[in-house]
Each structure stands twice: as structure tokens, then as C-alpha cells.
Amino acid sequence: MSQNFENKKVVVEGIKEKFAAAKSAVLVDYRGLTVEEVTELRSQFRAAGVEYKIYKNNLVKLAIKDTQFESLTNDLTGPNAIAFGMEDAVVPAKIIKEFAKNHKNLELKSGVVEGDYCDFDQMIQIAELPSKEVLIGRFLGSVKAPVSNFAYFLSNLIKEKEGASA
CATH class of the missing domain: 1.20.5 (Single alpha-helices involved in coiled-coils or other helix-helix interfaces)
Structure with missing residues (x-):
């Protein structure tokens, strides 16, 4: 097997581990955010114990196959970032909702919260809890x-x- 294939297998395993440890995963479209805005968002996530990652969609699809996060597969189109709620399942949605008020380029797409798939409207309701x-x-x-x-x-x-x- 090629070295590239082996490297991708390692990355997919890392993504699987990240999803397995998460209480929630929230997909966002980050197109149009400046470097400063992304840095600000990352620092808010870090302060709240949320991990924010960008992976290739195909690798994420492989990693979430046959897991509680598999329902996100259809939403993995275009550029996506994933906010993993490691400690509190609701915090990523709250931070994204608040951040999006002042940064219109950040768009919440969907997520899985404690095993349940949530579309955009449900994620907004969760963020308002x-x-x-x-x-x-x-x-x-x-x-x-x-x-x-x-x-x-x-x-x-x-x-x-x-x-x-x-």
C-alpha cells in the first residue's frame, strides 16, 4: 500500500477518536471568515473546552461510518468545520450562535447532540437553552x-x- 493511503488511515483513526470522545459535534460553514475572526472563534472555543477542527469531508465520512454521528454524512458538503463539545454538549451551539450574530459569514449547519441528529432549527433551539x-x-x-x-x-x-x- 502507498504511504499516502497509510497516512489517511492514521488521520481517519484520529478523527474517529475525536468523535468517540465528544458529547456533541456541530457542523459550521466558515467560508468568508477572516483569519482574525477564526482566531477569535477558536479562542472562545478553547476557553469553553470545545475543540474546533477542519477535516476533509471524505475522511470524516469514513470516520463516522457506523457511529452515532453517521447522520451528519449528508451535511458534509462544501467547506466545513466541526466544533466538538467534549465537556458540555450544548456549549458549541451556544458559542456559534452568539458568534454568528456579529459575523454573518459563519453559518451553523447541523449537529449531533448526545447521539441525536439536529438540523439547523433544532440546533438554534438547543443554543437558546x-x-x-x-x-x-x-x-x-x-x-x-x-x-x-x-x-x-x-x-x-x-x-x-x-x-x-x-
Whole structure:
């Protein structure tokens, strides 16, 4: 076999490993972004624990065959970059959505989030979800509210009883 073929096999294995470790993968069309814009986007991704890679479509198709990411195959046309959510599955979509507001050349295409294929509209909905911390805070607030109200009620009841007996 040729050396070129062996090199491609190694690259495909590396891509497979990247997908296997990811909780999500988001495809973007980056055509038209300047070097400065791409650098800014990469630094935002890096700060959030997201890996941003550009691979040849054919190599990605080989790497995702028979995996949970295989549904991305039809979207692998033209120049693509892939944002891998390694720690948080939603963060890549959030960063891309925010970045695209000021950089019209960046176009979110689709993605796979925790094994489920998401088209453009679904990715936008995912990007608009509150963060995990906010959701936990809201849940704890809703659990705490009835208990707090009951304690306040009992406190007032006790004060009334003490005032009536005096």
C-alpha cells in the first residue's frame, strides 16, 4: 500500500477518536471568515473546552461510518468545520450562535447532540437553552419556594398565637 493511503488511515483513526470522545459535534460553514475572526472563534472555543477542527469531508465520512454521528454524512458538503463539545454538549451551539450574530459569514449547519441528529432549527433551539447551572438554580428555587412559604406561614401563625395569648 502507498504511504499516502497509510497516512489517511492514521488521520481517519484520529478523527474517529475525536468523535468517540465528544458529547456533541456541530457542523459550521466558515467560508468568508477572516483569519482574525477564526482566531477569535477558536479562542472562545478553547476557553469553553470545545475543540474546533477542519477535516476533509471524505475522511470524516469514513470516520463516522457506523457511529452515532453517521447522520451528519449528508451535511458534509462544501467547506466545513466541526466544533466538538467534549465537556458540555450544548456549549458549541451556544458559542456559534452568539458568534454568528456579529459575523454573518459563519453559518451553523447541523449537529449531533448526545447521539441525536439536529438540523439547523433544532440546533438554534438547543443554543437558546439556559445553561445547566441556571436550570439547576431554577429547579432548586422551585423546590425551596413551597418550603419557605410554609415556614413563613408557621412563623406568622406562632406570632399570632403568642399575640392573642398576651
